[in-house]
Amino acid sequence: MSPHDQTSHSPLILVDGSSYLYRAFFASQQADLRNSEGIPTGAIRVVTSMLRKLIKDYPKSPVVVVFDAKGKTFRDEIFTEYKAHRPPMPDDLRSQIEPIHAIIRAMGLPIIVEEGVEADDVIGTLARQASAAQVDTLISTGDKDMAQLVDQHVTLINTMTDTIMDVAGVEEKYGIPPALVIDFLALMGDKVDNIPGVPGVGEKTALALLQGIGGLEALYNNLDKIAELGFRGSKTMAAKLEQHKAEAELSYLLATIKTDVTLHESIEDFGLPNPDPEALIELFKQFEFRSWINELESGSAASAQPVGDQPTAVIAPVDLHYEQILTEAELKPWLEKLEAAELFAFDTETTSLNYMEAELVGVSFAIEPGKAAYVPVGHDYMGAPEQISCQRLLELMQPLLESEQHLKVGQHIKYDMNVLARYGINLQGIAWDTMLESYVLNSTAGRHDMDSLAERFLGQSTISFESIAGKGKNQLTFNQIDLEQAAPYAAEDADITLRLHQAIQQQLLAVPSLQAVFTDIEKPLIPVLSRIERNGTLVDSSLLAIQSVEIGERLVTLEREAFEVAGREFNLSSPKQLQQILFEEQNLPVVKKTPKGVPSTAEEVLQELANDYPLPRLILEHRSLSKLKSTYTDKLPQMVNPGTGRIHTSYHQAVTATGRLSSTDPNLQNIPVRTTEGRRIRQAFIAPEGYKLVAADYSQIELRIMAHLSADEGLLKAFSAREDIHRATASEVFKTPLDEVTSDQRRSAKAINFGLIYGMSAFGLAKQLGIGRNEAAQYIDHYFATYPGVQRYMDDIRTQAAERGYVETLFGRRLYLPEIKAKNAMRRQAAERTAINAPMQGTAADIIKRAMVQIDQWLAEAPFDARMVMQVHDELVFEVRADQADAFAAEVCQRMAAAAELAVPLLVEAGIGNNWEQAH
DSSP states (O other): OOGGGGSOSSOEEEEEHHHHHHHHHHHHTTTTOBOTTOOBOHHHHHHHHHHHHHHHHOTTSOEEEEEEOSSOOHHHHHOTTTTTTSOOOOHHHHHHHHHHHHHHHHTTOOEEEETTSOHHHHHHHHHHHHHHTTOOEEEEOOOGGGGGGOSSSEEEEETTTTEEEOHHHHHHHHSSOGGGHHHHHHHHOBTTTTBOOOTTOOHHHHHHHHHHTOSHHHHHHOGGGGGGGTOTTHHHHHHHHHHTHHHHHHHHHHHOOOSOOOOSOOGGGOOSOOOOHHHHHHHHHHHTOHHHHHHHHHTOOOOSSOOSSOOOOOOOOOOOEEEEOOSHHHHHHHHHHHHHOSEEEEEEEESOSOTTTOOEEEEEEEEETTEEEEEEOOOTTOOOTTSOOHHHHHHHHHHHHTOSSSEEEESSHHHHHHHHHTTTOOOOOEEEEHHHHHHHHOTTSSOOSHHHHIIIIIOOOOOOHHHHHOOGGGOOOGGGSOHHHHHHHHHHHHHHHHHHHHHHHHHHHTSHHHHHIIIIIIHHHHHHHHHHHHHOBEEOHHHHHHHHHHHHHHHHHHHHHHHHHHTSOOOTTOHHHHHIIIIIISOOOOOOBOTTSSBOOOHHHHHHHHTTOHHHHHHHHHHHHHHHIIIIITTGGGGSOTTTSSBOOEEESSSSTTSOOEEESSOGGGSOSSSHHHHHHHHTEEOOTTEEEEEEEESSHHHHHHHHHHOOHHHHHHHHTTOOHHHHHHHHHTTOOGGGOOHHHHHHHHHHHHHHHTTOOHHHHHHHHTOOHHHHHHHHHHHHHHOHHHHHHHHHHHHHHHHHSEEEOTTOOEEEOTTTTOSSHHHHHHHHHHHHHHHHHHHHHHHHHHHHHHHHHHHTTSSOOEEEEEEETTEEEEEEEGGGHHHHHHHHHHHHHTTOOOSSOOOEEEEEESBHHHHO
16 A cells, blocks of 8 residues: 555645755765766755655645754754754755755745744644644654644655554554653653753653653642552652753753744645756756656656666664563573574673673674564663573573574674673674675765664664763763663664664675675674784783883973973973964974964974974974873783783774774774884783794785786886885886995885875975975886886776776775765865775785685694784784794795785785784
């Protein structure tokens, strides 16, 4: 049955344009639809498609579209924090508003934008006018607040999910009639609009109060009746309501949709759509909606879905049923369902984000959309005899969790694997990870956390942790949260994970190369990284303490010297004071200004000034050492796990755009290797007694990948002959015999080799080498004359990127480039530089990931007492029994070199030492 069969065939249709604008944008963001000029078109397409479908389904209905006006409304005057935490509108969405308005007008639909109120209030006013005139009204929206307007003449339709909600539908969905929807919102609040509600009152509590006593007024007149509802802690609940009565009343006011707005229009003014086909064709041509152009030009009827273009997200309606499992008897039928399921979503709830400290509080799982369960085992107030214990739960679930045949999907499942490992559970059967599915599908589409993915793929806001735990210093850990609020949050995690997987998987499977990246690289890397993280690495805290003291003394000396040069004392960390001293008192040249028009003291500015002036040089050294001290020499000893005596970092697979791993707590990727103090920090990473550290590093891997991708004969020949590539380049560029190349020439050639693969311009090269721009341009010209294949590759990749909107690594990983056709030259050129470098950097990332997976599998059966303990850029670090180190290093080099077949050899160099610096 289509939606229009469920209501009057010609109702007045009021479209909540603002609601659909945002939902359309986030639903289409993953596809990142743009026309050939790089203009975003996703929201335009979805909103237009939705309106076309409404017109098709209700051909005899007037359709009115209402948008929010710019600026504040009366609710902002009542409550300054109303919607205060909403982020600013994304630029890509803002740029689509005017085109959407233009298309709506060309479709012959009226648009209403009323200042001082929201679109909801305009719709509410028109709906009440229609009800009074006994005219049926269909409100097209995705906003749950609109349920308060439903009556015998007013019905809601969600065009994105194709669902209708009348009076009975509201009661079925929310458990209350439309008349109590405002009271419901007033009690539980609304995190999206920042309506406060009554702290600690969640959905279940609000429903119980309204169903048992009545609306807000009745509730506050009968607080003594709360005890009769059977609440645990009813006195506390009554006191809480009394204490927060003002917030409840304010929330009621904020949640109430106005129905008496003074409007210039009335329902009698609206007639049937009167489209302008010629204007529509011009607009559709501008945004390249080819299928719709063909329909209009051929005179065919409007279709519900665009044909022949990339599909937009379709969000299916889901009825939620979340269970709270407290006993073994209640768990048994769920275990049977999990045993029989082809795939189930799994998630843990814990006391900490630190996987080495987190205690298990509960687990949740889902086997079909909307159906999920939470098993609490560690909430503070629990402990009844029949309550299932953590140990018993894990005993019952261990066969399932450790089975490779029972497939699981998780969101950032490596964390769950790490936590369970501390309880003796070896999580197996990981089939999918929604974070990595999204990341592989499009690494640049946005964040890949669950909340962001739910908005992007499902058009849904999830229960935020802060909404149930608070924030800041008073934030609760999960075990301290009331079970009534914790259980829906936990069950939702599993449910959303399953639904995300179903939404993303289809898109991933549609691109075989991306499916292979997930299946062959990212998924098998999960347990490898888990083992590395849990292995941890040993550090010498006493050595770091000595270094920290010495750095502190050096900082004092640097500060004193800076004061002498400046002629007075000042705060070296204050940009404002630095601006005054450097540019007003010392009259140093202004290299660059901030957006506010004041002289910049950024690091790149100070580096340029440091070539000629002593004070910037002193400040740079002070900054560098201060950062080392605070980030490493002071902090690393504090990060030693008391149980293992080792440091355990966290590796992240879904952060960088190109596929490289990153790490935090500590960030191992940022420990300097070119400075003396940075190398001293590496000395503190040590091997245990009887062991050595083996550090194996790919040599010049990105240049070798460039040789492979460009197929340049000169580069291929140099690498195949195992020549020093920088010396070989210097010899060719500077027309100097190979054995006469000077160190300065080699340094310049190295800057050219690496600079050009990052898209460096003549200006950038001149700046780096300290030479004139013309001279730098000549160097680049000589380079491309020597290696013409590199020039061809760069030209080809720019063209391909512009045509496709993305570039690929050797293994099929994609990096989308939304700015590749930007009208702004700087943004377009930045995208072109990324297009040149990303295939090399991404391929290098893929290669070391492949090597890690293969080496991890080999280590499981190899006759070596060895373990992988770190991955840093193109380097792997192992702890190996001392007497096996030489043989192990030789094997590892061979295996890393075999991780990919390139047109040139992959060279891997390994070092052995008692600490990381010795081995590097």
